[in-house]
């Protein structure tokens with residue numbers, strides 16, 4: 001029976017080797033990137049099985065692409081473009097209603113500093129185009145009265161612009177919403193741990209293994225350097241900064257976060273970081289606080305117990321909400 005012991009041992013070793021290589025890899029972290037909504041999106045996931053984690057990440061990217069197709073005002077077939085073309089009320093789907101309602105709520109809380117109807121103004125500045133420019137004062141002035149009220153009126157499932165000068169641009173909230181949807185997909189796939197980073201809009205599922213996720217906050221005036229880090233689990237953290245998209249003329253920086261009252265780039269902050277339960281909310285709040293400036297902005301963040309934040313004023317001074325003090329690790 002033991003005529004060929006070596007062959008038997010070799011066969012057993014082979015079986016062991018195969019089953020070892022096919023075993024589920026428990027803590028393998030998978031990281032993938034994709035270009036969505038004009039931003040490099042990075043998703044990291046940890047799950048019981050690497051192939052399953054990869055599939056979950058692909059599905060998360062897919063849902064983000066479908067949200068881009070729904071919310072982008074630069075895609076002709078999106079529902080937002082249809083609302084922008086329509087003269088009366090248009091039936092919107094529940095996701096669009098949800099985002100518009102959340103956006104309008106934050107718009108009201110911020111006395112209009114966050115406004116979803118700035119499409120025409122953003123086009124005048126050309127931040128999305130290859131050649132951004134300072135528009136004619138008169139062209140800006142003509143639009144401003146439209147931004148003193150809600151962007152849309154909603155009745156049932158119908159959505160209508162409140163003024164013909166309003167063109168919806170959800171650039172300040174839709175990316176955050178898409179990250180929330182990606183996290184839902186990753187959670188539903190059974191991943192214990194994941195992070196989705198869409199150019200500074202970050203959603204976290206669980207911690208990073210046994211530890212919390214360590215998130216760096218970019219220094220607004222030192223490219224590639226961190227201002228601080230925060231340790232977080234199951235949270236959203238979003239930063240809006242004037243360094244993200246800007247051009248300079250005669251030493252003046254013109255950037256993409258506009259003050260709806262003046263039609264000009266908001267001047268009171270260099271950057272705003274908001275920590276909240278959901279990314280959509282953190283996204284809109286970061287833009288709102290950026291426009292409001294350090295004092296009113298801090299008051300807005302302190303109003304909600306579930307929300308924290310860090311504000312770098314135009315002078316470089318940093319303000320932190322009470323609940324975040326002691327949690328920030330400075331660099």
Ligand code: AMP
Pocket residue numbers: 113114115116118122127169170171172173239240241244256257258259260283286287291
């Ligand atoms: P964020 O990078 O999230 O601060 O959002 C900036 C983007 O939101 C811009 O690229 C515009 O598309 C849009 N936006 C600019 N200013 C405002 C504003 N005051 N309220 C809402 N959205 C804005």
Ligand code: MG
Pocket residue numbers: 171172173240282283284285286287
């Ligand atoms: Mg935002």
